[in-house]
Amino acid sequence: MSKDVAIIGAGQSAFVRGYAGSIRELVFEAFREAVRDAGLTPGDIAASVVCSAPEYDKQRSPAGLLAEYLGLNPQPCFTVESLCSSGTTGLRVAYGLIKSGLHDIVVVIGFQKMSEITSAEAQERMGRGADIMWESPFGSTMPAYYAMHARAHFARYGTTEEDLALIRVKAGKYGKLNEKAVYRKEVSLEQVLNADTVAGPLKRFDCCANADGAGCLILAGADRAREMSPHPVWILGLGSASDSMTLSGRRSLDGLNCARVAAEQAYAMAGVGPQDIDVAEVHDCFTIAELMAYENLGFAAPGEGAGLIREGQTYLGGKIPVNVDGGLLSKGHPIGATGCSQVRTIVMQLRGQGGPVQVPGAAIGLVHNIGGVGIYGNVIILGR
Amino acid sequence: MSKDVAIIGAGQSAFVRGYAGSIRELVFEAFREAVRDAGLTPGDIAASVVCSAPEYDKQRSPAGLLAEYLGLNPQPCFTVESLCSSGTTGLRVAYGLIKSGLHDIVVVIGFQKMSEITSAEAQERMGRGADIMWESPFGSTMPAYYAMHARAHFARYGTTEEDLALIRVKAGKYGKLNEKAVYRKEVSLEQVLNADTVAGPLKRFDCCANADGAGCLILAGADRAREMSPHPVWILGLGSASDSMTLSGRRSLDGLNCARVAAEQAYAMAGVGPQDIDVAEVHDCFTIAELMAYENLGFAAPGEGAGLIREGQTYLGGKIPVNVDGGLLSKGHPIGATGCSQVRTIVMQLRGQGGPVQVPGAAIGLVHNIGGVGIYGNVIILGR
Known part of the structure; x- marks a missing residue:
């Protein structure tokens, strides 16, 4: 290390x-x-x-x-x-x-x-962050892409809309405490489940905001x-990987391979494993993205990510607290700023400056930051 | 080194x-x-x-x-x-x-x-590479900015339109030999001097093409x-510097400070000086840019750049051959590709693969690549 x-x-x-x-x-x-x-x-x-x-x-x-x-x-x-x-x-x-x-x-x-x-212009630009020859002209948008990931995860592992909603409820609880977040309100499981559909199964509260x-x-x-x-706060491990820009070029949609590969690299460089991480910031642009991150980072075995949130293990006091700053779902997602904000949250945690959301004694933290729909994946491990 | x-x-x-x-x-x-x-x-x-x-x-x-x-x-x-x-x-x-x-x-x-x-759209985008609040809305374009540099150099040092034209004549001579260049024709001094004005004193042939x-x-x-x-081919020296995006924030317009600073860094890192460079590629988006580069890189003292081209010292066989691939003026200037093309030319030279424009025994080469109107300057020294 x-x-x-x-x-x-x-x-x-x-x-x-x-x-x-x-x-x-x-x-x-x-x-x-x-x-x-x-x-x-x-x-x-x-x-x-x-x-x-x-x-x-x-x-x-x-x-x-x-x-x-x-x-x-x-x-x-x-x-x-x-x-x-x-x-x-x-x-x-x-x-x-x-x-x-x-x-x-x-x-x-x-x-x-x-x-x-x-908003419509932003949507169009985000579309052109996907392949403009083979995919974005056919209407693919970020919520639609992540909705496909959610459907694939549901189909293969039996994950449910309620599992995703539980992630949003956690984000609201911590977002309320983050004075730099756009959304500082708790939301109930019912509110999340009953919200308007954006791209099924993703509903309004499943999506982060510009x-x-x-x-x-x-x-x-x-x-x-x-x-x-x-x-x-030391940079102990760095991992970075890419995947096809076209989603049609992926082997499976129930996870992000770039995150898996980047996590392996970062753990190897830092000489630690998922069990050593005290606090993590993961890229929850959509609720399904956080759930896949649990698995891609090794916090849960493939298909078992839902278990973590059902048991409350990603809350403060749980096995691995995730997104105690409210995540992108509460903070909002100003593209270029997001990764720096995630790293800042972990820096504060490792210094013991986490305030009401401090993980006691946090010594090793992880940041998981994704570009596009799993085109780019960065994983960073930080330590005191 | x-x-x-x-x-x-x-x-x-x-x-x-x-x-x-x-x-x-x-x-x-x-x-x-x-x-x-x-x-x-x-x-x-x-x-x-x-x-x-x-x-x-x-x-x-x-x-x-x-x-x-x-x-x-x-x-x-x-x-x-x-x-x-x-x-x-x-x-x-x-x-x-x-x-x-x-x-x-x-x-x-x-x-x-x-x-x-x-072309008009490209011009507008290039304008937005300058400050969109204080300068580009008032019609500043790349040729206009470099024309101001030319006027400043003329006023301070007595440089002339003919000096600039001599640089374009050299570019044409070598561009003719570069099979990957857009323009492969020699142009005469008269053709350069009699061409339509783009932004005085810069005329058509003083400007590179998209x-x-x-x-x-x-x-x-x-x-x-x-x-x-x-x-x-080893990277012996790297220099990089910036200057204000607004030209109104510059102390003088008769050179590019970012190039001066970057050159100092690169020479210091490589442990060589201007006199040790056998062959150079400089960023000649406009003829005046090449002339300023002669001075900013130390090939000539400030104000004495015109002497180099008048004496033919930047031709093959001269003191310091510059842009023997025809430069941006002959090759064209596909923004992101330009720096890589410049480095490639020096790599070929240092390997002895320069063909008809080989500098005999070239052992140390230099690349000078500028972003915007002197906002970004990179200088690289390469050696066998």
Whole structure:
């Protein structure tokens, strides 16, 4: 278990619907918090990696714009994208820049301002994140794709709509406590089950919402991290994998192979297994996505994910608390910001700064962040 | 001078106006050539980094699409962007992934298919690569920005339109010999000087053209490179810097500060100076850009760039041959592909495979690749 690169600062804007400012201001909220948290100034930062999916806001090439606004010229900067997993891809790239010796301190900035376009426009753009020749022209959308995953899981393993609803109830319970979440209300099992259908079996509360938001992480090499931070959080394991962009090219739909492969890599690099994880953030863009994550990450055997939520094992106090910040289902899902927000939640947990949702004594945490419908999968293991 | 990461394969599609196939097929042309050149199969490749600016073609998140088509699942993949310097940003990121120990062999794929949109649409998108709040709404376009640089250089140093035209004449001479270039014709000094004005003092031949194209580089760590390649080309120095996105935020317009800073870094890392470079590829999106590069890279003192071209010192046989493949002015400029194409030219030179434009005994080469109007600057030094 090597400790070469650490996270020494983390920040996040509130995630909201319809942010009134520009992307500069949105990102500044997260950046200011991270810089203060790390106890440094922009001049200490050797490079910036911006994580964002294009075409939601009009500004192209945001890295250059943000570097200027945040006082990060003339340090190098660029943008990375792997759809909804862009934030953790940025973290992986920053790890490489630091461990290779190119830079000592790198800031990872994830953001998305989705409210400049209409819901229908966002839907169309998300469709074009799937194959525009063979799939998206036929009406495939994110809810429809994940609905197919849910149907496949139901058919093979007997999972039910109520199992999915239980996941949403948990998200509401913790979302209520997260002051940066879009949705801060508990929802009952009946409300989830009786909501309008979006793409059967997924109903309104089974789906996360578009949002505007930013997250920011500051990474440093071992020497600088020990020198600058009273509580560095180390990157113990990194896994990353891909799968076909076309869903018709997949062998099965009852799980995400990219998550399985990435998890194996991350566990191997960290020298730990699923049983060693104290707290996890998983990519719950839809309730079925969290359930599949339980299995793909090895928290449950294939087909047994529903058992975990039925028994309450992914609540605080359970075997493996998952998404104690309310997850994407409560927080909202500002594409490029999401991975950074997930990592921030685990950083706070490992520092003992989790407040009302602190997992007592959490020492090892995991982040699972998916891009597109299982096209890109990143798994990160963090430790004190 | 460390030799940790090498380029073991390089490929390029023809650069053309109006490619008839999809981005899959366009990229495949470059990928096939690089894979054959490196003597490996897609299964040997541990990760792929795709370099592309968005909004030219309809497909979003091209990394996932290309990984599937090229047989690169389940290996990790993602997209990087720094406008016209995306290709060399991808190389920098791949260097980090390899030297950090995350991967042994990484493919860098740069491409752009610009012909799916009209020239006017391309112009509008390029404008939105500048600041959409303070500059692009007022009509700033790439030729207009570089025209301001030219005027500033003229005013301060007495550089003339004829100096710029001499650069275009050189580009035509070498472009004629490059079978992958869009424009393969010599142009006379009179033709360049008498062409229609685009943005004074820049005339038609002073400006590169949009194009469709792809470039591909295969990078490996030292052990694999020595084992797999009879002629690895080592990454000796890497420099990268940024400048304000708004040109109104710049201290002067007679050079690009990001290029100066990146060059200093690259020379320091490689332990060489401008006088040690045998052959260079510089980002000549406009003739003035090549002239400023002479100075920003230290081939000439500030204000003395015009002397180099007047004396023919950047021709084959001169002090420092520049853009012996015809440069962007002859090849065309398919945004994401450009940096990879520049690196490929230097790789061929260092292997002695330059054909009619070989610089005898070339041992150290340099690539200068700029994103936006000096927002992003990458300088790479390569050696045998």
